[in-house]
Amino acid sequence: MKYMNHDPETHPTDARRLYREYDFVVIGGGSAGAVVASRLSENPKWTVLLLEAGGDENEISDIPTLAGYVQMSEMDWMYQTSPPGDSPYCLAMIGDRCNWPRGKVLGGSSVLNAMIYVRGNKRDYEQWAANGNTGWEYENVLPYFLKSEDNRNPYLTKTPYHQSGGYLTVQESPWRTPLSIAFLQAGKEMGYEVRDLNGEKQTGFMLSQGTIRRGSRCSTAKAFLRPVHLRKNLHIALRSQVQKILIDPKSKRAFAVRFVRNGRQYIVKARKEVVLSAGAIGSPQILMLSGVGPKEHLQDFKIPVLSDLKVGHNLQDHVGLGGLTFIVDDPITFQKDRYQTMAVALEYILKERGPMTSLGGVEGLAFVNTKYAPESGLWPDIQYHFAPSSINSDGEQVKKITGLRDSVYNTVYKPLKKAETWTLLPLLLRPRSTGWVRLKSKDPNVYPDINPNYFTHKEDVLTLIEGIRIALNISATQAFQRFNSRPHKMPFPGCRQYEFDTDEYWECSIRHFTFTIYHPTSTCKMGPSEDPDAVVDPRLRVHGINNLRVIDASIMPTIVSGNTNAPTIMIGEKGADMIKEDWDNKIRSSG
């Protein structure tokens, strides 16, 4: 028992008896919320309540290669995009709708994600700052990336861009296929550098860095909440779904939160602040239900408007072509039959090594420039995820979680059942097309309308087509030709009328196998009061409302050029520090 108390990896307890009032109530224990709750409760004089709609993570979600199996489980909200309008997408999926998994579990989407650790490009943050978000320049956010980090690759911690000793363990997977080396060699052949893409420059190729610890997933719950599970001033309430933030209409002060737990409704008060960290879908939904959002939209649902803000607008996501598959001859790829064996499982359990530590199957990453990228070459517009597997490699699990239609799977991927395959996912880093999250009902249990509006801007389509052509060039390098790599040319049933490799063929393909790696952001955009689209100010306080902040991926003014988990954790760190600074200043000025 004593050992359990002191083990920094003992799971936090689900608080049974809650106080009526806390200094801070944090809504959502995801990538950002877990960080915020952990950091705020460092002050022993403050009481903090963390409300999380889901339960706890488990042994399955801990295993990196099983990342895809956590989707569509009870840990997943299982959102879907609404069917598209004039700009078609997700046509290869049942009902023309893409699945949008989000974590409904302590640790949030960091429990479902592929664990890839990428910080984005310096210029992303310079752009945020240039748009009025003072304090978010790269030099101001880098210290917060470092503060979290416990990097376990010594060659990286020697540089000024990495740190050890933080809560969040980051490391390369201890295992990889030989094709990962071909991927790096291909990059060199094409004139790119193999470098730390989280370091000085982002352009180039590298082996994936991931949020894993001793071969297992390092979610933000594991990283930031387990080590503080003995703190008396931090209560974590699981299976507690927030319905509304209560805001006094006169003073415009957020003073309490209403939530449902085990079928009962509760109200808990916040003495100092309410912090909303429910993610890019949950946060705008809760704000709108609480009277903060676009006036006309709220009036449609007869919700009294307390602050007329563009909540839910500006939805951004990284989108690309899924299922771009290449075939090789040698038995060196990641196939279910080859790697889901007892020997592999034992290697993972006993040695914390082996194929099961592979980061969601993504072994390599690259950032490259199409002809549309800025001339400096330092702000790439396409990212690749390299996987030594494809849609067919994991039985029908990938088909299930992507929602692929039988007709597509059976004609394009099923014939590859026995083939040795690998995949490149070309992803658009800075999409011009933006979408929205809107209420469908006043009922908090009804999921909102999620419309990413992919490909409404022609430039997005053209850039992605360039990205696909560069991917074909990667397969054509000597590094991959050693394995006789060639593209799988079977068209999607809806694209048979186009000749392979024409622009029309690729546009049709991306509108069919539209693939997101689930990076929705920007629905509660950060910006100064002059910015008509801003929801929160640069200190993450909701415009027009007192004592309410949003701290999660939804505040990004523009999506970062890279995977969004690490930047969201950084936002959690910086947001928590701003709260500390602001309350410190208040005490000083009142004393």
Ligand SMILES: Cc1cc2nc3c(=O)[nH]c(=O)nc-3n(C[C@H](O)[C@H](O)[C@H](O)COP(=O)(O)OP(=O)(O)OC[C@H]3O[C@@H](n4cnc5c(N)ncnc54)[C@H](O)[C@@H]3O)c2cc1C
């Ligand atoms: C399948 C998948 C793969 C991904 N792969 C990667 C990757 O490899 N690398 C990467 O960098 N990024 C990846 N991402 C994206 C990344 O994980 C997210 O950007 C990040 O986790 C977002 O953090 P957040 O704090 O904004 O939201 P979340 O982490 O989603 O947290 C929101 C939390 O709020 C809770 N919540 C929501 N509504 C309520 C409510 N009403 N009441 C109480 N609680 C509520 C949720 O249950 C959740 O725990 C992936 C995402 C997914 C889904």
